[in-house]
Amino acid sequence: MADSPPRRHLLLHVALISFTLLSIYPVLWVMALAFSGQQSVGIIDLPKDPTFFERLRGILPIPAHFSVSNFTGVWTEQPFGRWLWNSTVVSLMTTVLGVFLACTAAYAFSRFRFPGRNAGMLTFLVSQMFPGTLMLIPLFIIIVKWLGLGNTYFGLVIVYATTAIPFCVWMLKGYFDTIPIDIEESALIDGASRQTIFFRIILPLAKPAIAITALFSFMTAWNEFILASVFMEAESNYTAPVGLRFFVGGFSSQWGFFAAGSVIVSLPVVALFLYLQKYLISGLTAGSVK
Amino acid sequence: MRLLRWLARTHVLGLSVSVGITLALFTWLFDGAERDQRSQFEQRLLLLQANTLAKTLANAPPDDLNLLLAKWKARNPRYESAALVGGMDLLASTRPEDTAPRRLVREEKPLYDLANLIRTAGETNRGEKVVRKKLMQIDRLPGGSDVVTVPYLANGEFAGILQIKVRNPYANATDQKARNSAGLWLPILIAAIGLGALLRSRSESRLDISRMAALAFFLSLTLFYQNQRMDDFLQGDLDGTHRVAEAVQEAVKNYGVPPTGAGAISPWDTDPYLRPLGVVLGDGRIIDENRMTRFNEHTRFFKRSLWAVEALGLGLLLAFLFGTMRKLVETLRQHADAYTYVAPAMIGMLVLVFFPFLYGITLAFTDTTLFNESMPFFERWIGWDNFVTILGDFNLFQRSGEGLIWNYQNFYWTLMITVIWTVTNVSIGVSLGFILAMILNTDDLKGRALYRVILILPWAIPNYITALVWRGMFHPQFGVINQVLQMFGMAPVAWFDGVVSSFLTGLVTNGWLSFPFMMVVILGALQSIPKDMYEAAEVEGANRWQRLRHITLPLLRPTLIPAIVLSVVWTFNMFNIIFLVSGGEPAGANEILITKAYKIAFENYQYAYAAAYSTVIFVILLVYGIFQTRVTKATESF
Numbered sequence: 037m038a039d040s041p042p043r044r045h046l047l048l049h050v051a052l053i054s055f056t057l058l059s060i061y062p063v064l065w066v067m068a069l070a071f072s073g074q075q076s077v078g079i080i081d082l083p084k085d086p087t088f089f090e091r092l093r094g095i096l097p098i099p100a101h102f103s104v105s106n107f108t109g110v111w112t113e114q115p116f117g118r119w120l121w122n123s124t125v126v127s128l129m130t131t132v133l134g135v136f137l138a139c140t141a142a143y144a145f146s147r148f149r150f151p152g153r154n155a156g157m158l159t160f161l162v163s164q165m166f167p168g169t170l171m172l173i174p175l176f177i178i179i180v181k182w183l184g185l186g187n188t189y190f191g192l193v194i195v196y197a198t199t200a201i202p203f204c205v206w207m208l209k210g211y212f213d214t215i216p217i218d219i220e221e222s223a224l225i226d227g228a229s230r231q232t233i234f235f236r237i238i239l240p241l242a243k244p245a246i247a248i249t250a251l252f253s254f255m256t257a258w259n260e261f262i263l264a265s266v267f268m269e270a271e272s273n274y275t276a277p278v279g280l281r282f283f284v285g286g287f288s289s290q291w292g293f294f295a296a297g298s299v300i301v302s303l304p305v306v307a308l309f310l311y312l313q314k315y316l317i318s319g320l321t322a323g324s325v326k
Numbered sequence: 327m328r329l330l331r332w333l334a335r336t337h338v339l340g341l342s343v344s345v346g347i348t349l350a351l352f353t354w355l356f357d358g359a360e361r362d363q364r365s366q367f368e369q370r371l372l373l374l375q376a377n378t379l380a381k382t383l384a385n386a387p388p389d390d391l392n393l394l395l396a397k398w399k400a401r402n403p404r405y406e407s408a409a410l411v412g413g414m415d416l417l418a419s420t421r422p423e424d425t426a427p428r429r430l431v432r433e434e435k436p437l438y439d440l441a442n443l444i445r446t447a448g449e450t451n452r453g454e455k456v457v458r459k460k461l462m463q464i465d466r467l468p469g470g471s472d473v474v475t476v477p478y479l480a481n482g483e484f485a486g487i488l489q490i491k492v493r494n495p496y497a498n499a500t501d502q503k504a505r506n507s508a509g510l511w512l513p514i515l516i517a518a519i520g521l522g523a524l525l526r527s528r529s530e531s532r533l534d535i536s537r538m539a540a541l542a543f544f545l546s547l548t549l550f551y552q553n554q555r556m557d558d559f560l561q562g563d564l565d566g567t568h569r570v571a572e573a574v575q576e577a578v579k580n581y582g583v584p585p586t587g588a589g590a591i592s593p594w595d596t597d598p599y600l601r602p603l604g605v606v607l608g609d610g611r612i613i614d615e616n617r618m619t620r621f622n623e624h625t626r627f628f629k630r631s632l633w634a635v636e637a638l639g640l641g642l643l644l645a646f647l648f649g650t651m652r653k654l655v656e657t658l659r660q661h662a663d664a665y666t667y668v669a670p671a672m673i674g675m676l677v678l679v680f681f682p683f684l685y686g687i688t689l690a691f692t693d694t695t696l697f698n699e700s701m702p703f704f705e706r707w708i709g710w711d712n713f714v715t716i717l718g719d720f721n722l723f724q725r726s727g728e729g730l731i732w733n734y735q736n737f738y739w740t741l742m743i744t745v746i747w748t749v750t751n752v753s754i755g756v757s758l759g760f761i762l763a764m765i766l767n768t769d770d771l772k773g774r775a776l777y778r779v780i781l782i783l784p785w786a787i788p789n790y791i792t793a794l795v796w797r798g799m800f801h802p803q804f805g806v807i808n809q810v811l812q813m814f815g816m817a818p819v820a821w822f823d824g825v826v827s828s829f830l831t832g833l834v835t836n837g838w839l840s841f842p843f844m845m846v847v848i849l850g851a852l853q854s855i856p857k858d859m860y861e862a863a864e865v866e867g868a869n870r871w872q873r874l875r876h877i878t879l880p881l882l883r884p885t886l887i888p889a890i891v892l893s894v895v896w897t898f899n900m901f902n903i904i905f906l907v908s909g910g911e912p913a914g915a916n917e918i919l920i921t922k923a924y925k926i927a928f929e930n931y932q933y934a935y936a937a938a939y940s941t942v943i944f945v946i947l948l949v950y951g952i953f954q955t956r957v958t959k960a961t962e963s964f
Contacts, residue, residue: 148664170940
């Protein structure tokens with residue numbers, strides 16, 4: 037206990053710094069590839085019999101020549117702009133629809149006692165265990181064959197929105213439960229209708245939780261590639277994840293385009309995530325701590 | 327208001343709704359069944375054409391093949407072309423541009439593949455002594471022509487395939503007798519409304535005449551309709567069989583009676599496995615007894631569905647008659663607000679989550695593949711077979727000179743890998759997360775917020791990107807990880823070639839991806855533990871270990887257990903990492919259940935088998951979920 041705090045923590049700092057470096061290395065690696073202006077999976081070209089230091093240079097995440105040609109290439113040579121646009125439209129529509137559906141359902145589960153309430157909540161929970169592969173073929177038949185929504189934004193949107201519902205509902209319900217019911221009761225006595233209460237009182241009060249729900253819905257749509265690759269067959273209808281996999285999946289290896297595309301795709305979600313992480317954590321732990 | 331009261335007093339609502347729904351479902355079932363029936367007879371007639379020609383060619387000398395095909399084409403203007411393929415050669419053809427026999431050209435590779443497919447299908451059937459694989463293929467071309475492919479046997483041995491192209495084969499087969507009973511539903515429904523209006527209910531007694539009458543009316547109306555449609559359906563089978571018989575007679579005129587004789591079963595009229603159906607004799611006479619047996623066998627499932635619909639309608643009527651329906655409506659009205667708010671999400675979930683789920687489970691009991699999707703549902707039904715194949719296969723390894731050889735395709739191997747995958751991943755996630763959270767929870771540690779933000783990054787990045795990035799870093803030739811190994815003089819590792827090393831790639835990737843979640847959750851819980859508890863313990867003389875053991879861990883429990891349950895379920899189904907990093911290499915050894923199911927569905931196109939596989943996954947998770955809740959509840963009291 038005699039040590040001053042900085043010296044006592046020196047060991048901890050060393051451990052933390054080395055672990056942190058290790059953990060952001062893949063991120064730096066992608067950045068280095070993205071700005072390297074070349075397509076290979078190595079950061080620099082190694083000579084035939086590399087020495088220790090040449091190898092060390094090879095793993096340092098700094099490109100040999102700094103260039104933005106991968107970023108420009110991905111926009112001009114590849115239809116990546118188009119894919120990004122598809123993803124943006126699908127994700128935003130999913131967010132709007134998903135949040136609306138989840139808010140109304142969560143409000144009902146939180147405020148009303150009605151027959152079927154417990155069963156409904158339980159089925160929402162169980163649906164989280166449905167394996168994706170079991171749903172894939174029936175969903176394909178329903179969306180593409182019966183509803184004819186293959187290669188459309190709307191087909192993907194309704195599937196993504198419903199996939200995100202159970203988690204969002206549980207999350208929002210937990211938050212709605214913490215809003216005192218007195219506010220609503222007094223509003224009811226003042227003659228406000230249910231709708232007024234829901235839209236004017238509850239939703240504004242639940243803004244942080246709704247932000248998380250929106251983030252979650254957005255990420256569900258933004259990061260999904262299996263359904264998207266099954267529903268969207270035409271290359272111009274690919275979403276960004278399907279397109280990114282197209283760069284390095286199978287036999288093609290355009291790692292530079294992949295890296296540049298990954299940086300572009302990741303930036304918005306990482307920014308959103310870091311901005312909203314405080315809420316996310318409180319939302320995740322709220323249910324269990326109580 | 328008066329109308330409402332009148333509706334409530336009579337049985338008009340109950341009778342018309344239940345009869346209406348029953349009729350609608352009957353119509354739907356019968357229309358589907360009749361469509362299936364038509365397409366089956368079309369298929370049978372096409373197959374008959376191909377079979378007859380193939381049987382004629384079977385014993386013909388090679389020089390006559392072209393001539394025989396040309397004769398066949400000349401016989402009917404609807405016959406477009408025929409081609410005979412054996413091995414790499416086109417043996418005979420009727421197309422003027424072909425000078426058969428000649429080698430197949432590159433564009434005809436599909437023909438060669440198809441021949442191989444049919445040959446192996448035949449060998450499989452013979453080898454397994456069951457009929458599992460179809461021995462023919464019918465392709466419907468957009469212009470109205472059909473292409474039929476059947477095996478071509480020369481002197482009893484498989485020698486190639488015969489492919490015929492026929493234009494509008496049903497041009498004269500579609501003039502079916504107009505079905506008059508299909509329009510019966512309207513008068514029946516009107517009768518139901520009229521009769522319902524006449525019946526007054528007296529709620530005092532439970533078994534009054536009007537209720538009995540309503541039941542009797544319901545049964546007679548719906549059964550009448552079912553009977554009429556069934557008669558038509560049966561007639562359709564008879565008509566179809568007659569057309570088949572006529573086709574056989576025509577073939578006899580052209581080719582003579584088949585060698586088996588006029589009184590024996592015709593070898594030309596077969597099912598897709600090329601087994602004679604046994605309904606038509608060699609000279610085209612119909613054995614009506616066999617036809618009926620076949621019809622009854624094929625409609626057993628269908629008839630059961632009809633009775634299920636009847637029971638459903640009856641249940642609905644009873645619900646109306648005994649006031650259950652009224653109670654239901656009252657509940658709905660009483661909680662109208664609640665149901666309105668739940669309805670949009672619930673409808674979405676029903677249509678796009680629960681219905682697909684049930685559909686998938688049903689699919690698991692069929693033998694649906696990409697190739698027989700269009701077949702009638704009743705014919706694809708195989709019961710528990712898929713599950714027996716999956717769970718009953720204990721062929722886990724073979725003994726050989728070099729020791730044990732594991733069978734990586736076996737379900738139990740994949741299950742074992744999945745369990746190891748889940749356990750190791752969750753342990754790594756929890757322990758890394760716990761250690762980091764403990765460090766970050768140190769009082770007045772400088773730069774805590776910065777560390778936290780950086781360490782949370784792996785969680786924020788889309789996981790498919792993470793997976794592909796690690797795949798690049800594990801690249802056997804240029805990957806960074808092998809560079810590091812070589813830097814220290816070690817040999818590079820071909821990561822995706824060994825079972826263990828390939829497993830490690832997934833483990834590292836998923837570990838990197840999953841520790842932030844655990845760290846954040848644990849950190850949140852640690853910060854909510856009041857400081858004075860530790861101080862009190864310190865005063866009492868508890869050492870570090872005792873404080874950890876008796877304060878931190880018990881207080882972490884309520885947070886940790888749901889987080890672990892969640893991450894077990896996530897990891898168990900962590901499709902992206904396995905699929906994108908190692909792809910289950912080598913030879914599918916590192917596949918987990920969910921990626922395996924995906925590959926069965928989308929690489930082998932065995933939809934039903936994949937559905938059964940997925941159902942097994944769901945059951946495993948469900949059992950785990952129930953077990954976990956039990957255990958958690960049981961230990962909560964401690």
